[in-house]
Amino acid sequence: MPERLSIEVTDVTAVYANGHIALRNASFKLGPGTICALVGVNGSGKSTLFKTIMGFVRPAKGTVRIAGGTVEEARRQKIVAYVPQTEEVDWSFPVSVWDVVMMGRYGHMNFLRIPRAEDRRIVSESLDRVGMTEFKERQIGELSGGQKKRVFLARALAQRGQIILLDEPFTGVDVQTESAIIDLLRELRDEGHIMLVSTHNLGSVPEFCDQVVLVNRTILAAGPTETVFTEENLSLAFGGVLRQFHFDESTIQDHDGRTVKLLTDDERPLVFGKDGHLEYKDRLGREHLVKEREKEGRD
Amino acid sequence: MNLAAPFQYSFMIEALLVSALVGTVCAILSCYLILKGWALMGDAVSHAVLPGVVGAYVLGIPLAVGAFIAGLTCAISTGWIKANSRIKEDTVMGIVFTGMFALGLVMFTQIKTDAHLNHILFGNILGIERDDLWATVIVSIATLLILLPLRKDLLLYCFDPAHARSLGLNTNRLHYLLLSVLAATIVASLQAVGILLVVAMLVTPGCTARLLTDRFDHMLIVAVVVTVLASCTGVYISFFINGATGACIVIAQALLFSLALVFAPKHGLIANKRSLR
Secondary structure, three states: OOOOOOEEEEEEEEEOOOOOEEEEEEEEEEOOOEEEEEEOOOOOOHHHHHHHHHOOOOOOEEEEEEOOEOHHHHHHOOOEEEEOOHHHOOOOOOOEHHHHHHHOOHHHOOOOOOOOHHHHHHHHHHHHHOOOHHHOOOEHHHOOHHHHHHHHHHHHHHOOOOEEEEEOOOOOOOHHHHHHHHHHHHHHHHOOOEEEEEOOOHHHHHHHOOEEEEEOOOEEEEEEHHHHOOHHHHHHHHOOOOEEEEEOOOOOOOOOOOOEEEEEOOOOOEEEOOOOOEOOOOOOOOHHHHHHHHHHHHO | OOOOHHHHOHHHHHHHHHHHHHHHHHHHHHHHHHHHOOHHHHHHHHHHHHHHHHHHHHHOOOHHHHHHHHHHHHHHHHHHHHHOOOOOHHHHHHHHHHHHHHHHHHHHHHOOOOOOHHHHHHOOHHHOOHHHHHHHHHHHHHHHHHHOOOHHHHHHHHHOHHHHHHOOOOHHHHHHHHHHHHHHHHHHHHHHHOOOOHHHHHHHHHHHHHHHOOOHHHHHHHHHHHHHHHHHHHHHHHHHHOOOHHHHHHHHHHHHHHHHHHHOOOOOHHHHHHHHO
């Protein structure tokens, strides 16, 4: 692993072929051991940001540095791995789970792409890690939504990418698989990886992301989840696009004039409590956490 | 009727060998084309080689060279027009290849050549000239030498171009390489089945194989076996009916495809019906 793993996006402006500006003056910085959510409406420049980090789109202005080097150097070292959206993949393609994960090793193989024992070992280890070993002979179309996601995650692991870009990893995934994926991402974070997760699943963001980047044709806010993932910032990012429900009466407490707010971008809802704090899924028995966070926020 | 009669003629032996070789190249390429969704591209490029063939005759260069350049021109100009206009790729292709084919026809009527239009349009493997035979063999072998070592890179490119790029593969180069190989394969198949039926050779083998297997490696092998079988059968039968070799090969291909469509163990119609029950 490089000495200091990092992504540094500095003042990046990216332009489409037709001259429209996809992203203007975007800047943010991520250090090792981070899970960062990339949140914004469709067409806000999330995928352009991914493409500039992968080096597919050259910024018209500004720089992207990965682990202190250029994007090209990062690509040569296979640092950046990409987990595509489910819709982008042709699932009828005649390849097995094993084949797909082995494709993660291509960059490490010679010109003829003949796998060595080492490659096979890494592939089966990666499959093991995502719990897909028993499905390795399956054609990829014969998998469930969650299994499909895990195959591509295994491919990123096999690639030994230290920076993993995940595009909508939770769409079409059941709750159980979602938490399995989140557990795996946490493990990878603890090993020092950087994960940048583009997601509409606002409700799960505070649960597993320690950083958030809010995008709407520029970076609206970037930083720790507690400070960035606020109601004001989200309204800024989404405008009137989010479904919003205000409950004037909490189901737990009596009416006191304050509201509980629920924001959803079509997936798991994000709930702000009466004090404007983030509500968690497993709040029972952790109510003190909410108060502590609030106190930290004030300090 | 003497069933062994065809094997007594050296031209028949040659035709069988050449058609098997050409079939092998077409079969391998077709696996990539159908996965990439380039069936129509195969049709377009094959029609577009006609002005190249006539032009090459006028200039006195090998017909294969002219055909290759014309085919590639069609593919590249299609890509360019699509990128620089609001028109969709399949529509652009329809315009470019019919335009080039028509140009070829007009050139052909205006210029006296000793090549028969029928031979270019429908192939003439039983009466193939020495030079054309060698051109076909050389182009076929060259194509195989490019396709086989790069088969995994090309597969990755067809499956997930973004991932291929992130691994540092030059996807642009692979794209044009695949186009060039397509043009070369069409050039090689011209003598066997002719311009009008080449697309069958570029599509059917891969489709038949796809019905029979879920693994790409197996698909390549199945496609080659099916195509060599169909090519040799076509050549053999055309001996007895005295002609239309290309059409016989294509019919044999279509019959084998139909068999696979109905009887394929996992993806055939009968198997589908059974699994619904």
